[in-house]
Amino acid sequence: QVQLQESGPGLVKPSETLSLTCAVSGYSISSGYYWGWIRQPPGKGLEWIGSIYHSGSTYYNPSLKSRVTISVDTSKNQFSLKLSSVTAADTAVYYCAREAPSAFGHWGQGTLVTVSS
Amino acid sequence: QSALTQPASVSGSPGQSITISCTGTSSDVGGYNYVSWYQQHPGKAPKLMIYEVSNRPSGVSNRFSGSKSGNTASLTISGLQAEDEADYYCSSYTSSSYVFGTGTKVTVL
Numbered sequence: 001q002v003q004l005q006e007s008g009p010g011l012v013k014p015s016e017t018l019s020l021t022c023a024v025s026g027y028s029i030s031s032g033y034y035w036g037w038i039r040q041p042p043g044k045g046l047e048w049i050g051s052i053y054h055s056g057s058t059y060y061n062p063s064l065k066s067r068v069t070i071s072v073d074t075s076k077n078q079f080s081l082k083l084s085s086v087t088a089a090d091t092a093v094y095y096c097a098r099e100a101p102s103a104f105g106h107w108g109q110g111t112l113v114t115v116s117s
Numbered sequence: 118q119s120a121l122t123q124p125a126s127v128s129g130s131p132g133q134s135i136t137i138s139c140t141g142t143s144s145d146v147g148g149y150n151y152v153s154w155y156q157q158h159p160g161k162a163p164k165l166m167i168y169e170v171s172n173r174p175s176g177v178s179n180r181f182s183g184s185k186s187g188n189t190a191s192l193t194i195s196g197l198q199a200e201d202e203a204d205y206y207c208s209s210y211t212s213s214s215y216v217f218g219t220g221t222k223v224t225v226l
Contacts, residue, residue, distance in 0.1 A: 036215075038163075045206060045217055046155075046208075046217040048214070048215035061214065063118060095163075100165070102151035102169060103153035104153075104208075105165045105174060107163060
């Protein structure tokens with residue numbers, strides 16, 4: 001069965017770039033589906049960040065688009081998130097997930113990223 | 118792209134049925150049959166419960182059902198059980214974008 005695992009720094013300084021990777025096992029990204037990132041600030045709701053297809057086609061949340069880059073590495077069966085110019089408002093649990101389509105059927109366990117100096 | 122509106126909390130006794138609403142606009146909920154629902158227990162990742170308005174993924178109890186009328190979607194949990202106590206989020210896929218609901222805390226009395 002498909003499994004997703006997020007990894008990356010748990011602490012990022014303000015104005016720097018947040019970088020996370022999602023390793024996928026049990027399914028080849030090259031076989032299809034879109035793969036996405038969703039975040040959840042502590043005690044708050046979910047926010048979709050963006051998604052990518054194995055071909056590299058992406059679409060992003062309009063409110064974050066200017067700061068977000070999602071990329072895919074099919075050779076490593078993983079995809080990545082970069083969020084630039086972070087502030088405290090970007091502190092959240094970041095989840096990676098597989099779209100199934102029009103919904104997210106498989107999720108990683110999530111990783112907390114804190115933005116602080 | 119505003120969050121979909123859900124009641125902050127809903128409660129019910131074991132065995133009862135409860136319904137959670139999710140209100141959007143004609144640009145999201147009302148315009149597409151792509152409403153999904155997620156259950157989230159504290160400290161855990163969300164779990165897909167309903168997709169495309171009323172479809173259940175394999176393994177999800179048939180006590181969970183979804184529907185939609187106009188710009189409002191609904192999730193009904195019948196035969197409420199203690200394990201259903203969790204946060205629930207709706208989501209709508211629009212034109213190349215997803216929007217989530219504000220979330221509803223379900224309490225089993």
